[in-house]
Amino acid sequence: MKKIKFKCWVEYEGEKFYGPGPNELIKQIKKEGSLAKAAGQMNMSYKKAWSLVQRLNNNSEDPWVILKKGGQHGGGAEVTPNAIKAVQEYDKLQQKINELLKQQEDLLKVLK
Amino acid sequence: MKKIKFKCWVEYEGEKFYGPGPNELIKQIKKEGSLAKAAGQMNMSYKKAWSLVQRLNNNSEDPWVILKKGGQHGGGAEVTPNAIKAVQEYDKLQQKINELLKQQEDLLKVLK
DNA sequence: TACCGATATATACAAGGATACATAACGTTA
DNA sequence: TAACGTTATGTATCCTTGTATATATCGGTA
Numbered sequence: 001m002k003k004i005k006f007k008c009w010v011e012y013e014g015e016k017f018y019g020p021g022p023n024e025l026i027k028q029i030k031k032e033g034s035l036a037k038a039a040g041q042m043n044m045s046y047k048k049a050w051s052l053v054q055r056l057n058n059n060s061e062d063p064w065v066i067l068k069k070g071g072q073h074g075g076g077a078e079v080t081p082n083a084i085k086a087v088q089e090y091d092k093l094q095q096k097i098n099e100l101l102k103q104q105e106d107l108l109k110v111l112k
Numbered sequence: 113m114k115k116i117k118f119k120c121w122v123e124y125e126g127e128k129f130y131g132p133g134p135n136e137l138i139k140q141i142k143k144e145g146s147l148a149k150a151a152g153q154m155n156m157s158y159k160k161a162w163s164l165v166q167r168l169n170n171n172s173e174d175p176w177v178i179l180k181k182g183g184q185h186g187g188g189a190e191v192t193p194n195a196i197k198a199v200q201e202y203d204k205l206q207q208k209i210n211e212l213l214k215q216q217e218d219l220l221k222v223l224k
Numbered sequence: 225t226a227c228c229g230a231t232a233t234a235t236a237c238a239a240g241g242a243t244a245c246a247t248a249a250c251g252t253t254a
Numbered sequence: 255t256a257a258c259g260t261t262a263t264g265t266a267t268c269c270t271t272g273t274a275t276a277t278a279t280c281g282g283t284a
Contacts, residue, residue, distance in 0.1 A: 003122065006209070008119075010115065011114065012115075017114060034259090046262095047244095047262095050263090068250095068261080069259095069261040070252065071250080071253095076261090086219070093219050096216060107122070108122070110198045111129075111172065146229095147230080148230065156272095180280090181232075183281050184282050187231050188230070
């Protein structure tokens with residue numbers, strides 16, 4: 001059985017900025033309150049997760065995630081309202097594309 | 113300036129089957145009548161182009177490209193009507209997604 | 225039968241990204 | 255000041271993908 005898949009993402013200055021990976025990561029950070037735990041939850045290396053957060057924060061007016069090291073619990077990660085809004089809009093966009101794809105199965109009819 | 117990008121493709125048994133690369137390759141083969149020339153036109157190695165054609169032909173009821181070796185001109189590549197139809201449908205689908213994205217700029221408004 | 229131009233196929237190499245591992249830095253708490 | 259858990263960062267390695275190169279194969283033509 002053949003299936004149509006899609007992926008959408010945001011580019012900034014010709015480079016990947018935001019996509020499925022960061023979107024899931026933000027959700028996990030919000031749930032866990034820790035970058036390391038969030039990365040672990042989705043089988044992503046801490047280094048990659050940290051790099052993603054840097055990319056988001058360094059290429060936006062407002063930060064996405066506030067990282068704190070040291071302190072009572074060793075530190076932690078906090079998601080800004082700005083980032084939460086972006087996650088909502090990204091999910092909404094994905095859903096709309098999914099609905100469109102359901103109505104556009106002509107391609108699959110050709111591929112037997 | 114941030115831009116929304118997308119990509120859609122067809123999977124078969126969990127593996128990539130058809131996407132932007134094969135779509136462009138089919139067009140080039142149709143124009144050139146040769147797999148080697150088509151690959152050259154789009155800076156794709158012959159091996160990769162040949163592998164793509166094998167994947168398409170081996171996972172479909174009807175062939176996409178008929179390859180002939182030897183003969184008057186050394187051989188050649190011919191695109192089947194089946195494949196031409198698929199290219200048309202794929203282009204149509206991409207266009208519809210593009211139109212959808214134009215109307216869904218809410219995500220970009222959040223990403224400053 | 226020798227030549228030609230295209231397909232067919234194997235092998236080794238290069239490049240990029242992802243991963244694993246190790247270690248430093250930090251700030252609150254006791 | 256020692257301990258703790260998290261963030262911060264470098265390095266080496268693997269792995270996948272693509273590329274380069276070379277050679278074999280085929281069948282019509284002269």
